[in-house]
Every structure is written in C-alpha cells, then in structure tokens.
Amino acid sequence: MAIRGIDVSSYQSSTYALDGVDFVIVKATEGTSYRNPKHSAQIARAREHNRVVGHYHYLSSGSGIASQITYFLDHIDARRGELLALDWEDPGVTSDDKDEAINRLKEQASGHRILLYCNVDFWKNRNTSPKRGDGLWIAHYNGKPGEPGITSEWLLHQYTSDPVDTSVAAFGSRAEMAEWADGTA
Numbered sequence: 793m794a795i796r797g798i799d800v801s802s803y804q805s806s807t808y809a810l811d812g813v814d815f816v817i818v819k820a821t822e823g824t825s826y827r828n829p830k831h832s833a834q835i836a837r838a839r840e841h842n843r844v845v846g847h848y849h850y851l852s853s854g855s856g857i858a859s860q861i862t863y864f865l866d867h868i869d870a871r872r873g874e875l876l877a878l879d880w881e882d883p884g885v886t887s888d889d890k891d892e893a894i895n896r897l898k899e900q901a902s903g904h905r906i907l908l909y910c911n912v913d914f915w916k917n918r919n920t921s922p923k924r925g926d927g928l929w930i931a932h933y934n935g936k937p938g939e940p941g942i943t944s945e946w947l948l949h950q951y952t953s954d955p956v957d958t959s960v961a962a963f964g965s966r967a968e969m970a971e972w973a974d975g976t977a
Contacts (some may be wrong), residue, residue, distance in 0.1 A: 794938050794960035794961060794963070794964075795815070795817030795958050795963050795964070795966055795969060796814060796937075796959070796961075796963060797814050797817065797843075797958070798802070798815075799817040799819070799846075799848065799959070800816065800817075800830075800834050800957075801819035804830075804834070804846065805899050806833035807837065808834070808837065808956065810837075810843065811835075811966050813843060814844060814965075814969065815844035815845070815846065815966070815969060816837075816838035816845060817845075817846035817847070817877055818831055818846070818847055819848050819849075820845070820847045820867055820868045821839060821849045821850070821863055822849070822852055822878075823850070823852035823855040823863075824860055824863045827867050831847075831867075831868070834921055839871075841953040844875070844966060844969045844970050845873075845874045845878055845948040846874060847864075847868045847877030848877035848909065849863075849879065850882070851882055851885045851889065851891060851893055852880050852885070853885050857889050857893050858896060860882055861896040862900075862976075864876075865897075870901070872974065873973050873974035873975075875906075875907055875926060876901055876905070876907070877906070877908070877929060878890070878893050878906070878907070878908055879909045880893075881909075881911060881914060887920040888899075888918070890908065890910075891921055891923045894923050894924070894925045898925065905925075905926040905927065905973050906925030906926050907928070907929045907931040907976070908924040908925050908929065909930075909931075909936075911931040911932065912940065912942055912951060915928070915942060922944075927947030928947055929947060929959065930942055930948070930950070931949075932949065932950070933949060934953045937953060937960040938960050938962075939951075947961060948962070
C-alpha cells in the first residue's frame, strides 16, 4: 500500500487542501536568487497538520552548484525528520552537476534524508550515474500511481499534476514514512 502526497510552490495557496494527503514537499528556492514567498506559510500548514514535511530546491544552470546548495540551506528552517529534495529538470544542469549537488547537500545537511526529483527522460537518458541521494522521486504523468515507467528503485512517483502535483510514496503509512525521514527506520 502506498501513501499519497503533494508538492506545492508559489502557484498554490498557503491553505492548500490536505484531505487524503500524508506528505507535503514545498518549493523553497531556485538557483541563487529565487525564494518562494509562500514557503514559510506552506511549510507551517504541513507541520501544523502533522504531515511528513519536505523542502525542495530547483537546480538551475545559471548558478554554481556550491552556491545553490548554500542558498537553499540558508533559506529553509528544516527540522529534524524533514526531507530535502533536489529538483533536476533544467537541461543545462548535467548529471555530474546533479551528483555534486547531492554530495554537497548530504555533507552540509547531515541528518536529513535527501531525495532526487526528475522525470523519466532525465533518469533514463541524461543520467550517467546511479546517484539519487536517499531516494528517487520520479515524475511520470501516466495517471497510474506506483507505476512510474522505470525499472530502477524509486521512493516517490509523481503521477499527475491535476489539480496539483500529486505523488505516491512506497511506504505503508504516514508513520512509516516519518520514521524513515527521521532516520529511525
């Protein structure tokens, strides 16, 4: 049995719906100059409603990787047990850049689980290494939750964007995912 979650950004309200939602991953930053103006309020909503919480950074080809990881960490207040994710979908960000970002984030944010978000094309055709942090969050809008169209091990599958980006996670319960995120499972 999989559990369901959403990811939100400045395009969504700070009072997004939580019915049937076990985890929420919120866009925090992009490159070294963009901050989601709703990040704090969107994170607070997920925390207040005891959802598994995550923060994500969109990797941009316009900025150095080291600077982006520092920028991301400087603009989030990640608590113990909250996930951190790197969004790899800018075609100017190479597989080596992705690997460097994962390594730097793991070094600078020890104690947090790190996810790599990308679509099937990036994973199958642009990726040159198995590096995915602590788990792969794969986007494949096929409307078939849990069938992401890859043979690689995955942890989250984003299967639709209607009405909001929605994913399933390969955990049996919210509590199981929270234990994994906290490093206790």
